[in-house]
Amino acid sequence: MTLRTVKLFEIANARSGDKGNRLNIALVCRDPAHYPALARQVTAEAVAAAFAHRKPSRVVRYDLPRLSAFNFVLDDALEGGVNASLGLDGHGKSLSFLLLDLPVQVE
């Protein structure tokens, strides 16, 4: 079997949501067969590294195998959130695409 490197957006969907200064991103495999590979590679540590400039105080990954999905929760990652951020995207709505830009290896 040969592995190929792809960006997450080629094989998975993602959606950002916010509550105050907390960001969550749901990551959903388009093909459930990719779930184990993503579970190995898209770890909480990998996501924390991709979002390091946002200085999240904690990153947790929740696994939802029945939905072929993961839920990433990044505390204090929204520069204060919608009511306090100086940025244009206080909700973090665009941030799912920062996750989707990560490279992964799949069969």
Add this chain to the structure above:
Amino acid sequence: MAPTVHIGAAAGFAGDRTDAGGPVAEALARCDGPRFLIYETLAERTLALSQLERRGDPARGYNPRLEQFVGPVLARCLAANVRIVGNFGAANPRGAAERILALALAQGLAPRVAVVEGDDLRGVLTPRQLAARETDGAVLAGASEIIAANAYLGAGPIAQALDRGADVVVTGRVADSALALGPLVHALRWRADDWDRLAAGTLAGHLLECGAQVTGGYFADPPHKFVPGMAGIGYPIAEVEAAGAIVITKPPGTGGRVDRFTVTEQILYEIHDPAAYLAPDVVLDLTAVEVLELGSDRVRVTGARGKPAPPTLKATVCIDGGLLGEAEISYAGPNAAARARLAAETVAERMRIRAPGLKLRIDAIGLASVLGDDAGAFARRSNASSEDVRLRFAAQSADRAAVERLLDEVEALYCAGPAGGAGVRRHITPRLASASCLIEREFVQPTVTVFGSEA
């Protein structure tokens, strides 16, 4: 056998499409059994903005688009016994009810309109008592004036209003999902400790509460994710069985798509621990939820499990947050990025002298403007290039003069900045700071009042 309950969503936030409800109301009118049309129009800070509006005019403070949302569907809903439930009452549910009654009268209609109150905590708890109940932060520490403090009510008062024959139920702050759970508790007589069913109803509400987000909105990403007919996207309808199974669909002939992908993304929207989504009436566990495509824009969702309701209720509290100042200027053509960078450095240097201590954020729209951070670390790492850059400067302070100084410095770039600086726009907007609190239930006493013709 208990009937299947149909619940349609006509709005997912205060600024949503006001014509979305028409096709949903029409589809509901053609179904059998109990049917409801819900409007979710209260994001976290919307209520505080409404409270400020009510200060200016005591008759207002409800959703400013109320007439546009409800007016076009009211007659059709009343004729077909589709009952309307909305949190468009915002800071003034009674005002909204009066407006709906006036709107109905003008159309020759006479509905029963119920008002749910008791979410407003301002007369119940002092700022100090609210501050003592704040979770995850200290926004309220030392606050003397509360603009809005509202507990998230549950399904109970909504179900009670429907039990009393309301054609329209107007609420202020309720849990978004309660807009669907209330009708389900009313129609299916679910017990207050039937945790799995309450969890299923909460999940149905969660899937409906953002309107088009479950039917193809907030989803399209061509060429990887296509959504047909986005200009006429159909808002969702949930068909909920007495045992708690849910089918998500949308009105026939509308745009959008309903499949396992659109539904799965929305199941996890704004969720933290999927095993414990806290609502006023139940703790929803999503870990055993499964989605099954039935074809033709129908998806079956099962497996919601419930745990006993939390002992406290969540409340959102807003106080004055000072002023946000923003100013923008464009640089375009060859070498635009370098000229934009020079302009940013120039303003930053002058602000260090003219308003030291004012935290500044600078974004280069076209290079890096939303994925980055206040300190600019992401932007410095980015290798994006563009020949069309719009620089954006932002600062927040209670000191208007300091904020004005930033906007003045950006404007002065016209003559004193790099070549070709163009199109300055500047504005100052008031901000709200918000906090979440946990409130003991004894402080929250919901009431239901029914107005209009008696049945």
